[in-house]
Amino acid sequence: MVEQRVFDSSLWQDGDQLYHSLQSTCIALQDEYGLAVNLLLLAMTLDQRTIALGEDCWERLQLEFNSWQQKFLAPFRKLRCLSKSQLQEQEYRRMLDxxxxxxxxxxxxxxxxxxxxxxxxxxxxxxxxxxxxxxMFNLSIEQFPELTAAA
Incomplete structure (x- = not known):
């Protein structure tokens, strides 16, 4: 019998669907509080599937992901934002890709x-x-009811 993995790429398919309905909230949480959108979507998707991670797991995931993000994603995102006014639409779209x-x-x-x-x-x-x-960011779900409404 093949064992189904609890953590597989379908988590991101579900997360993508959530993102489309919550994009502005996700970006605001990222920009204002430093949350990682991928981890936020993961938390919501795991809740939909009634799969729990321990609090210490979330802290370690945040540290590990934040380290990666600061090395790779954040510098590119900053460059893209700074370059927006200097680029043609097609070039900017490539950077988004x-x-x-x-x-x-x-x-x-x-x-x-x-x-x-x-x-x-x-x-x-x-x-x-x-x-x-x-x-972990001193926030609560009561502050962002749209997150629980979408889940």
Missing amino acids: VELMLERNGQRLILNKLNQNYAAQPYQAPHWNLNCYLS
Whole structure:
């Protein structure tokens, strides 16, 4: 019998659907509070699937992902934003495509970390993962009801 992996690429398919309905909130949380959109979407997707990660898992994932993001994604994103007014639309779109590719690489990194180091735990309560992730930034789901409404 083939064992189905708990942490697989379908997490990102579900996360992409959430992102489309919450894009402005996700970007605002990223820009104003420093949240990683991929980890936010992961928390929401795991909650939809009633799969829990421990609080310490969220802290380690944030540290590991943040390290990668600061080396690769953040510098490129900053360059893209600074270059926007200097580029033609087609050139700017290419930069957005590269940034999306980097985001996908970040998603693969997260999946690899999850599959190597983390085990799903019994589900604790509604929005467990989202609460854990937001609390790392001193935020709560009550501040962003659209996150729970979309899930």
